[in-house]
Amino acid sequence: MHSGKDAIYSQPQQVSKFRFDDAVADVFPDMIQRSVPGYSTIVDAIGQLVGRYATDSSNIYDLGCSLGAVSLAAARYIEAKACRIIAVDNSEAMVDRCERNVKSYKSNTPIDVICDDLTNIHIENASSVVMNFTLQFIEPSKRNAIIQSIYDGLAPGGIFILSEKLRHDSPQGNELLIDLHHEFKRRNGYSELEISQKRESIENVLRAETFDAHQVRLKKAGFDDVVLWFQCFNFASIVAIKN
Template sequence: MNFKKDSLYAHPVESPEGFQFDSAVTAVFPDMIQRSVPGYRSIISAIGLLAGRFAQANSLCYDLGCSLGAATLAMRHQIEAHDCRIIAVDNSEAMIERFKKILANDTSPIEVETRCEDIRDTRLENASVVVLNFTLQFIPIEDRSEFLRNIYQALLPGGILILSEKLKFDDPRQQQLQTEMHHAFKKAQGYSDLEISQKRTALENVLIPETFSCHQQRLLKAGFNSAEVWFQYFNFASIIALK
């Protein structure tokens, strides 16, 4: 399936609107996320491997905030557990409709159910794997604790939550360095200073990052036995939380 190169913020606008996962973003999303998130391909690949390790027979695996289903497809091609299904959820109709077309051309026998709804409203149950791949950061901070508790309660014993997030840092020098290196990464991917600046403005108050310690404390408080970073590239990290 053909996708366009991301040039959504290539031209000056007086006041960039708040970022939305609309049809314009959907049309360029694979290019956008790979050029914006350091290590994205590695994270997706590892999600598939982790799902293959933790998926249990007769259980459900959830991809919450699935966008175009990259994590779902990675899981689909690694899961071998008997009668294990994937539920992929996103509140963007444009993303879900495009993902359905991608899914139709995929050959894995693992069943996938797609849902267009707010992931906070998704009924979670009988889960062995839950993926939040750069999703929690778009949920209001005040809703995050309850949301993670619901995930924990839905997970079977031995289940796993894979949580990938953009991080912020308590130390001002670290924050500045990590931000500068992320910008350097995006420039190396071909984005201009204008594109970087305008997208940052569009994401302000839409994507709210937190520190790793904040994520870890929240996960442990939700009930998880452990929560540790398994991957980090500048200010982007992925956490494994075990039940």
């Protein structure tokens, strides 16, 4: 997945609401590597988890697939027979590029790429469902219903993998994690202007919750076990297991 360098916020500008448009899609791999600590580790481990829990003739859903990194990682690790990966994103710009990435990759597990709102997707016969930094962009009032539909569509023994930017319980702890994240971005070459303009752009688009809030929602939906398997600063990934 080749991409240009992310310079979207490098010049002073009238900052508009963050959108997954052509400009973002063109630089997305660079943007996410320089902005999300541990992103490559998360994606590869998600592929391993999907492969571990895949059962013959089951579906794997990648909800908010962006350019298809998780779907391609899953395809590398799936050994179960007759599985199907269903990759969904509501951004046409992302889906166009995802389809190209999928076409250039030879896999025994087919990947279907769909441009639609994930709330329109009926989850069924799933061994795994993944939302890799997706739920945080969805209206909080819709989140319970989405998680419940995922739980209901998972087969017993299936897993739901949820990666999210977290908010810490206390203002002091939250500011510390934000500061550490901003320092991570500085060390990856982002300027103060880029950091502040991106923060302004994404502020009311990405609505982070605490780990406890996620855990309560997952348990309420019916998940038996909720495992925080990765965290670096305010970025985390959770695997919820349906027994």
